Amino acid sequence: MMHRVVGWAMRRAGLAVALWVVALIAVTAGSTLVGDAYRNDNSLPGTDSQRVVDTFRDHQPQGATESIQIVLFDDSGLVAAKGRINAMLTEVGELPQVAAVADPFAGKGSLSTDGRTAYATVQLDVAAPDMPAEDVRTIIDKAQGIAKDGLQVELGGDLVRSAQESDGGASEGAGMLAALVILVFLFGSLLAASLPLLTAVFAVGGTLGLLVLASHLFTIPDYTAPVMMLVGLGVGIDYALLIFSRYRSELLEGADRHQAARIALDTAGRSVLFAGCTVVIALLGLLALGLGSLQGLALGVTVTVLMTMLAAVSLLPALLTLFGGRIERSVRKHAAKARRRPGDGWRKLATMVQRRPWAPLVLGTLALVTLCLPALDLRLGFADAGTDDPAKTSRKAYDLLASGFGPGFNGPLIVVSEGSPQAAQALNAKLATDPGIAAVTPPQLLADGKVATVLVFPKSAPQDAATSELVERLRNETLPQLAEQTKATYLVGGSTAAADDFASAVSKRLPIFVLVVVGLSALLLMAVFRSVLIPLKAALLNLLSIGASLGIITLVFQQGWFGVQEGPIEAFVPVMIFAIVFGLSMDYEVFLISRIHEEWRRTGDALGAVREGLANTGSVITAAAAIMIVVFGAFLLSPDRMLKQFGLGLAVAVLLDALLIRCVIVPAVLRLLGTRAWWLPGWLDRVLPAVALEREDAADDVPGELAEVRR
Numbered sequence: 001m002m003h004r005v006v007g008w009a010m011r012r013a014g015l016a017v018a019l020w021v022v023a024l025i026a027v028t029a030g031s032t033l034v035g036d037a038y039r040n041d042n043s044l045p046g047t048d049s050q051r052v053v054d055t056f057r058d059h060q061p062q063g064a065t066e067s068i069q070i071v072l073f074d075d076s077g078l079v080a081a082k083g084r085i086n087a088m089l090t091e092v093g094e095l096p097q098v099a100a101v102a103d104p105f106a107g108k109g110s111l112s113t114d115g116r117t118a119y120a121t122v123q124l125d126v127a128a129p130d131m132p133a134e135d136v137r138t139i140i141d142k143a144q145g146i147a148k149d150g151l152q153v154e155l156g157g158d159l160v161r162s163a164q165e166s167d168g169g170a171s172e173g174a175g176m177l178a179a180l181v182i183l184v185f186l187f188g189s190l191l192a193a194s195l196p197l198l199t200a201v202f203a204v205g206g207t208l209g210l211l212v213l214a215s216h217l218f219t220i221p222d223y224t225a226p227v228m229m230l231v232g233l234g235v236g237i238d239y240a241l242l243i244f245s246r247y248r249s250e251l252l253e254g255a256d257r258h259q260a261a262r263i264a265l266d267t268a269g270r271s272v273l274f275a276g277c278t279v280v281i282a283l284l285g286l287l288a289l290g291l292g293s294l295q296g297l298a299l300g301v302t303v304t305v306l307m308t309m310l311a312a313v314s315l316l317p318a319l320l321t322l323f324g325g326r327i328e329r330s331v332r333k334h335a336a337k338a339r340r341r342p343g344d345g346w347r348k349l350a351t352m353v354q355r356r357p358w359a360p361l362v363l364g365t366l367a368l369v370t371l372c373l374p375a376l377d378l379r380l381g382f383a384d385a386g387t388d389d390p391a392k393t394s395r396k397a398y399d400l401l402a403s404g405f406g407p408g409f410n411g412p413l414i415v416v417s418e419g420s421p422q423a424a425q426a427l428n429a430k431l432a433t434d435p436g437i438a439a440v441t442p443p444q445l446l447a448d449g450k451v452a453t454v455l456v457f458p459k460s461a462p463q464d465a466a467t468s469e470l471v472e473r474l475r476n477e478t479l480p481q482l483a484e485q486t487k488a489t490y491l492v493g494g495s496t497a498a499a500d501d502f503a504s505a506v507s508k509r510l511p512i513f514v515l516v517v518v519g520l521s522a523l524l525l526m527a528v529f530r531s532v533l534i535p536l537k538a539a540l541l542n543l544l545s546i547g548a549s550l551g552i553i554t555l556v557f558q559q560g561w562f563g564v565q566e567g568p569i570e571a572f573v574p575v576m577i578f579a580i581v582f583g584l585s586m587d588y589e590v591f592l593i594s595r596i597h598e599e600w601r602r603t604g605d606a607l608g609a610v611r612e613g614l615a616n617t618g619s620v621i622t623a624a625a626a627i628m629i630v631v632f633g634a635f636l637l638s639p640d641r642m643l644k645q646f647g648l649g650l651a652v653a654v655l656l657d658a659l660l661i662r663c664v665i666v667p668a669v670l671r672l673l674g675t676r677a678w679w680l681p682g683w684l685d686r687v688l689p690a691v692a693l694e695r696e697d698a699a700d701d702v703p704g705e706l707a708e709v710r711r
Contacts, residue, residue, distance in 0.1 A: 002273065002313055006265050009317040010258070016318035020202050020311075027209030037215045038222035039129070041292035047501035048475060052416050052493025059446045066131055068122040068157040070143045071397040072104065073404070074150050077115045081151045088146045088153075089120055095142065097135050099125040117404025128159060136163040140393065156385055156397030156410075164392050175634035176201075179237055179627040186623045187248065188334030192327050195319050196244055200236025203311040204229055207304045214303070219292060224300040226635075226643055230650070231301050231580055234631045235279070236308040238584075238624045239272045240316050242591055245620040247320060248331050257324040261317060267598070268591070269313055274528060274691075275590045276309040278521050279583030285517035286579055289509045291502075294572055298579070305583075346618030350611040350667050357668035364665045365544070368656065372547035374554040380503035381463055381568025382495065383641045386410065402461065406438045411462025411496050413471065415479075417443065417452045419488025424452035427490060430482050431456055436470040462496045463567050471497050502571045513575065517582055518543075525589070527688045529597055530680045537669055538593075541661050542585040546578050549653035553577075553645055570642045573649065581653040584628070588662045592617050596670070597678075606675045610667050618663060625658030 009016040044050045070092070072078055072085060082105060093101040104110040104118035111118045122139065124131060136159045147153040176197060183193030211225060246268035250260035283305070286298035320327070353360050385398035401409050415431065417424040424443035431440045431454065438459045443452040456474075460466035471492055479490040518539050525535035553569060560566035596613030600606055632654065635647030670677050680688075 002265070002269065005314055006262075006269070006317050009314045010261065010321045013318040013321035016314060017322065020206075020315050020318075024202055024206050024209075027206055027213070031209040031212035034213060034216065036212045036222075038224070039215075039219050040221045040223075041219045041296065042498070043292055044498065044501050044505055047498075047505065048491045049493040049498040049501045052414055052491050052497075055416050055418070055451055055491065056446070059451050066124045066126065066128040066157070066159055068124070068136070068139060068155060068159055069397060069401075070120045070122060071154045071156060071400045072118045072120070073152040073154075073400050074116060076150060078105075078111070078118055078151075079115065081146075081149075084146045084151070085120075088143060092122060092139060092142050095135070095138055097124050097126055097131055098139070099123045112404035114404075117400055119401060124159075131159055133163045136160060144393070152396075152400070154393045154397035154400060156394050156401070160397075161385060161388065161392075161394045164394060174637060175233060175631035178630035178634065179233075182623055182626050182630065183237075183241070186619070187244075187331070189327070189330035191323060192244070192248075192330055195316065195323070195327075196237045196240035198319065199240040199311045199316050200233050200308065202315055203236045203308040204232035204304065207232060207300075207307045210303060210307075211300050214300075218296060218299060220296040220300055223640075223642060224297050226638070226640070227297060227576070227646060228300050228304045230632060230635055230643065230646060232304040232308060234628045234650070234654075235276075235305055235584065235587075236311065237627050237631070238587060239276065239308055239312040241624050241627065242272055242587070242620060243268045243312055243316060244320075245623075249616065251328055251331050257320075257328055261320050261324070265313065265317060267594070271590045271594050272312050272587075273309055274524070275583075275587040276305050278524060278586035278590075279305045279580070281520045281524075282517045282579040282583035285513050285520075286575065289506065289513050289575065291505060291509075291572075294575065297572075297576065301580070344615070346663075347611050347615045349618070349663065350614045353664060353667045354607060354610065354671040357671040360664045361668040361672070364660050364668075367660070368544040368548050371551045371656075372544065373551060374559070375547055375550040377558075378550060378554045378574065379465065379468075379558060379568045380506070380571040380574070381499045382502075382571055383567065384411065384462055384495065386461060386463060387565050387567040387641055389639065406457060406459065407461040407464070408438050408458035408467070411458070411467065411494065413456040413458065413474075413492055413494040413497060415454045415456055415474070416491040416493065417454065417488055418450070418491075419486060421452070423486035423488035424454070426482060426486050427452075427479075427488075428454055430478065431474075434470070434474070434478065436460070436466060436473070458496075467496050468500050471500050499568070499571060506571065506575055510575065514578070517579065521582065521586060523688075524691075525586075526680070526684075527691045528590075529593060529678070530685060530688070531678050532680055532684070533673060533677055534593060537666070538586070538589045541665060542582050542589075542657075545585060545653050545657045545661060546581050548656055549577060549581060549649045550574055552652045553649045556648060557641070557645055565641075567641075570645055573642065573645045577646065577649040577653070581650060581657075584650075584654065585657050585661075588621050588625070588658055592621060592662050592666065600678065606677065607671065610670045614663065614667060621658050621662055625654050628654040628658075 070089070074081055078085065086103070089101045089103070092098060100123045102110065102121045102123075104120045110120070140155050140160065140163070143155055144153045180193055180197055183196060184190055187193050207228060208225060211220065211228060214220060243264050247260050247264035250263050251257070255263065280302050283298045283302045286294045385394040388395035388398070390396075398410050415427065417427050421443075428440055428443055431437055436459055437456055439457040441455040443454050445452050458467045458470050460470070474492050479492070483490055522535035522539050525538055526532065529535075553573070555561045556564050558566065558569055592613060595617050596609045599612045600609035603609060629651045632647045632651040635643045638644055638647070
């Protein structure tokens with residue numbers, strides 16, 4: 001199949017490029033006309049927080065609407081500004097989508113005890129997905145119009161946070177520009193450097209349009225698009241680079257353009273397809289977690305990887321055919337200026353590692369283990385206004401409410417009582433005696449009168465560990481004891497409880513996820529390289545690089561290194577990083593080991609095969625890693641905390657994998673294993689299917705379709 005696709009793309013190069021252009025334009029135009037229908041599925045079946053949501057849905061059939069908080073502060077007291085405030089609230093009440101505005105001076109508990117802080121709840125008549133961002137900004141502008149003469153007005157709520165978010169397009173642009181610079185230095189030609197980048201742009205652009213269209217058929221979260229671009233750009237450039245670098249090396253060894261393209265696609269092309277399959281397996285392993293919010297994200301990123309694989313074996317061969325003459329002249333001219341044979345530095349590194357393999361192996365492994373240790377204290381959660389930029393109005397509103405009413409005011413727990421009114425009153429009295437609770441509201445009956453709710457304000461902030469401990473204590477000790485006395489059912493929900501439930505669900509299902517991903521990937525490697533120890537080594541080292549990247553994320557984002565706002569790690573970031581990094585690590589593993597395997601089969605010299613394999617792939621792996629790092633690292637420029645965590649985690653994992661693992665630890669391990677690295681029991685050899693990444697006749701066999709191209 002790959003030969004047919006490649007052969008057709010090279011014979012009909014102009015048509016192949018034209019079809020990609022037409023497809024990109026068509027899918028972009030279609031997605032623009034239709035628009036997206038992204039939906040965040042945060043359901044957690046079987047958890048207390050989900051049962052609270054279901055209870056509200058069952059007993060409030062009219063559905064829930066969204067609200068916005070207007071927070072007011074004046075150091076000299078708010079009474080003097082009462083007239084201006086009431087006039088502003090009246091005007092806000094007349095704006096579109098606003099159902100009602102509470103009076104902060106009339107409502108109980110809306111004014112702080114010192115009279116300097118107050119809040120007014122703006123109740124909307126629509127749910128969050130139906131509220132236009134423009135209308136939210138209008139409310140913000142109208143409310144802040146009276147902020148003068150010492151009066152501070154800030155707004156809070158999820159809608160306000162969303163309305164403030166920027167597109168963050170500078171991240172992708174900065175990453176692509178840096179990648180282009182690296183490619184130019186590697187190949188010495190702007191045209192040659194542009195081909196991998198152009199291939200990635202086509203793949204990501206097409207996938208973005210498909211994702212918008214797919215959002216009407218599947219539940220895809222709204223954060224899928226930036227994550228997809230993050231992965232797609234890195235993987236797309238990486239795959240095209242691996243193929244193009246083999247094409248370049250074949251040219252330098254004397255092959256003509258068409259023969260070089262065929263060999264590159266028949267060797268590196270197969271490695272790319274295999275590596276892409278391991279990424280897809282890792283991403284689809286997220287389905288084993290059974291969490292709706294991750295399934296849509298996994299689907300989107302999987303389609304991205306598949307599109308990059310398709311572009312690498314269809315668009316890139318067409319571009320090599322169209323621009324092959326100019327690229328060949330540029331490659332040979334650049335090689336003529338080189339002062340030494342390509343790969344000499346990597347041969348020296350491999351020789352040095354092989355001379356004393358234990359020292360780099362032990363030191364490198366200790367370094368990875370040390371970086372993994374902070375991940376043991378990793379705490380999962382969801383970002384709220386407390387982790388926003390201090391300059392944003394949502395963060396200022398959060399801080400004002402915490403200062404005026406207590407840190408737990410920003411994340412109240414919702415406790416539901418299903419039973420008699422006396423059971424609800426007993427709940428209220430019991431909660432008031434808990435040392436971790438600052439205040440409890442009187443029970444409020446829902447519309448049908450069958451269920452009562454109580455708001456619980458912890459003494460600690462929503463993202464503090466003490467709040468999670470309070471949730472656990474209420475669920476495991478306080479409420480079960482009370483339920484035995486009252487025969488009622490009590491449930492604890494709210495955003496903090498939901499974050500704890502999500503973390504618990506991930507932790508319970510993580511072993512299955514890891515087993516599925518690692519097991520299937522190891523079987524694929526075993527089938528390809530006919531070895532037991534190679535897959536085992538790859539799995540262990542990949543797990544260490546992932547653990548090290550999670551350790552770095554914990555230090556930076558949870559413990560606040562380098563001045564970063566402290567807070568929990570986004571609950572789904574670790575599993576997504578595991579899936580993506582484990583798959584991406586296989587790229588370098590397959591590319592390096594396949595070249596070593598090719599040399600070993602050709603010469604039978606295990607040590608020499610390692611040196612030649614590293615010499616032929618070291619510079620490419622380094623360049624590919626550098627591109628991945630700058631693309632992923634560019635997302636640290638994003639205003640979104642989740643994307644920053646993704647970007648840092650992926651960049652660190654790729655850095656450690658490409659430089660420390662592939663170029664130091666792997667040669668050391670292979671030196672110690674020698675020919676045993678390629679050992680496979682006879683019975684297993686007979687059971688496993690044969691999957692070849694390099695063809696034994698690759699040097700002289702020309703498939704019929706490609707032969708026509710050469711003629």
